[in-house]
Amino acid sequence: MVVGLGFLIIIISYRQVKNLLVKKQKRDAYVYLGLMAIAAYLSIGKMLDLYIPNPTNGLRLIFQPIKHWIDKLLS
Secondary structure, three states, X not given: OXXXXXXXXXXXXXHHHHHHHHOOOHHHHHHHHHHHHHHHHHHHHHHOOOOOOOHHHHHXXXXXXXXXXXXXXXX
């Protein structure tokens, strides 16, 4: 199942990137490959029951000190 998904991702990516490069849209091709790599990692990780971190934990880590600073500033 994982091999099939990987093969499908490679085929779709090849066709899309080939079309983008023919149109001379290199930047779009790089962005597409980056987003497809993230999607492939998440999909295959979910299939293999790998640990996938929750993005809200990272946001909380960033914004919690800002929240405390604003609370102190306004009180």
